[in-house]
Amino acid sequence: MVLSKTASESDVSIHSTFASRYVRASLPRFRMPENSIPKEAAYQIINDELMLDGNPRLNLASFVTTWMEPECDKLMMAAVNKNYVDMDEYPVTTELQNRCVNMIAHLFNAPLGESETAVGVGTVGSSEAIMLAGLAFKRKWQNKRKEQGLPYDKPNIVTGANVQVCWEKFARYFEVELKEVKLSEGYYVMDPEKAVQMVDENTICVAAILGSTLNGEFEDVKLLNDLLTKKNAETGWDTPIHVDAASGGFIAPFLYPELEWDFRLPLVKSINVSGHKYGLVYAGIGWCIWRTKEDLPEELIFHINYLGADQPTFTLNFSKGSSQVIAQYYQLIRLGFEGYKNIMENCQENAMVLKEGLEKTGRFNIVSKDNGVPLVAFSLKDNSRHDEFEVSEFLRRFGWIVPAYTMPPDAQNITVLRVVIREDFSRTLAERLVLDIQKVLHELDVMPSKKDIDIQKTKSVAAAWKRFVEDKKKTNGIC
């Protein structure tokens, strides 16, 4: 009898990934591995580990776009190997950026003549945009003070305590003092009167937010402009305004065209907006627009000469991908004014559905306003037994990521849950979320609260919960 022997001498490279040794070996974490591995194995291993990340589309914490049309995905993929800063090698991509800047400038009613080009730049996000705008204000103010022979070493900026963390970064990294107008219970944005009071001779600008991160409200930029104009007339300080329209910049022009918040107000000198929020592009693009050339000191601009035309640039980043700029242009011409308007109206509608569903449970106070960014911020009417952090945690089990935060000073005793309504949050999802929130409430109702535990265990349990919750207490480092 002949014994047939099958020796598994097959080439390792024909093994299916899950048959190979690569899924047996532990993944390198701290040191670069010595040897290469096949690309299929590398792909599979990373892909599988990433399955444990949250689902971007169920991440209701973020304003940042999580869905784009397949045609746009195609354009992005084709542009992933184009280094945006090579303006000379990719003149069309550069031109597309310039067109976006002009379109956005016109959308914000920048005072441009028919053939004038807008002053603005594409950035990686509103953080970079804000730093550039702040730098421009700081330099302008310093130049003015030098001319007047006055000290220029203590610049400050006046904002509300509800600012996003990038303003604090700007202040800390560029050595500008941040003077924050405190909030109060029921009033969660910057009070224009208090803000104008805080302005002094060292103020480089007052920053207003169109679309507060915490509850989506629009600050009253017109009132701020009026009050500040009066103060400027009295003091002669000429303090300007910057509008942080990161979220609101692509909402107000479509839903509230009569709301005056942009360059129609004379003191507004620069505006930033995130392309990757309601500009409807994936993460990685923002825009900063200045009113006129005079508002951007020439000394901050770098001139790079590459085989031909002079290309002025003012950015913090240099090399970066071109995909998001092309995607922004795609969205602007694909959707046009009516497209953006329709999408924002849908978001607003779905936000109403969610809000009404929550109100019907009778357990929540709605903290966000109807006018503003389409989001719903709500807090528990009674959080004595269970608080918002627990609701947030329980919702995770259903797949939803709904963050809970405490308000900044002086309203730290208020905790809210916040749901951002993005383009891809349809009505069915809104209805399902309401159902799941109701389920969570029922579960929490039957769960013993921390206070119902008997005295003897109170100490140890309270300590354990304190640690647990302390770790979760959200600070105002929110996006």
Place this chain on the structure above:
Amino acid sequence: MVLSKAVPSSSHDASLDCTFASRYVRDPLPRFKLPEESIPKEAAYQVINDELMLDGNPRLNLASFVTTWMEPECDKLIMAALNKNYVDMDEYPITTELQNRCVNMIAHLFNAPIGEEETAVGVGTVGSSEAIMLAGLAFKRKWQNKRKTEGMPYDKPNIVTGANVQVCWEKFARYFEVDLKEVKLKEGYYVMDPEKAVAMVDENTICVAAILGSTLTGEFEDVKKLNELLTEKNKETGWDVPIHVDAASGGFIAPFLYKDLVWDFRLPLVKSINVSGHKYGLVYAGVGWVVWRSKEDLPDELVFHINYLGADQPTFTLNFSKGSSQIIAQYYQFIRLGFEGYKNIIENCMENAKVLRQGLEQTGKFNIVSKEVGVPLVAFALKDRTYYTVFDISENLRRFGWIVPAYTMPADAQHIAVLRVVVREDFSRSLAERLVSDIHKVVQELDEQVKHVTKVVTTQVDITARGGGTDGALVHKSEQEIAEEVITYWKKLVSHKKTSGVC
């Protein structure tokens, strides 16, 4: 007879039109104002795609160090991660973990003095520009704190570098109000001279920045010598000036090809290093890394602490929201290639650079300005610049599809102009050979043109000479004068193209 009548369709459904049959390709594309109406997605795609065809081909762009090709498996991962906002550390803990692993791998690659259980101090950025600004900020803040405790003025910080620095250092200096003290270059010596650099150091110097892989010639600066000289000076003065190494290009070359070159954290004065993931880290544009020696080198006041459901996540970046794709792609490359993979790729690049260099030397028309040890690139200048310059060659090469930039050196070597070809991973030997043959063609064409124009101009001059001056007298020009006129003519032609400023 029954007449059959063909009734035309009552309404033409525009959505049936093939894109090129539709009205969307007839209308001008919006340039300055947001269009009022929407258009179909196919039309939007086609219109933009077609216009972009007129951009240069990224893979033939020999000006850039930035990666232009990745494996399809990696493209798949990139595509899947496009909608993940990197900064949502809580929602995407794995992506955050991958970033941390990359930081640790790079820190170990650079011999950071970290113990077995210790985690490295570093961060992923959008590129070396952001990385350098963060490193510079850390140095500035440390220096300011030191001066405050000493009761000395801290309003005039400066940084010492070579004039060959990339523009991001100038940006850092201008935006963060730090004085830039540049060590000038000279003909034949195109990097920072350590002795001159140390001589420029004063009490206001926050750090000395050395470059591993100069943008212009690919050379590695002598960081070891700088470390020695600076250590001596620090001892004399007590100033404790540190070093930063801008290893944007060289950081992923030296560890694989030149293991014995001591340039990184093995030198005690080196406190931070930046490297571009999107250069020889072999990832598409949009990722850089900065690593600090230890926690002490990164002042805690610059770090923002964000608490999200659990662990404290410290962050120190200029940008906030951004895509996750490049971070994931970097990790893919690390585990896919490993040490041996990177080594093989860089060795191939060096080989192909050699092929190119030898091909150019064989023409007999060029001086090779780049060194053999360094980043795999070839920088070359014309031996004879009388009739045409490297700018002409660069322009003519465009016709063949190649993008080869020409630059003048910074001060004090502005009279030297070079062409530079960067050899990236995807620049194969056949492409190198084809480039050499195309450069041959261009040079031959230019030589032919010179002969032709010289003949024409000489004839003109001759005719003028014979035809006469104002009084009809014969004006004879010597050969020397004729030659001078031709040269002046050519000089005028080429002088308007000289520029500087290189990426």
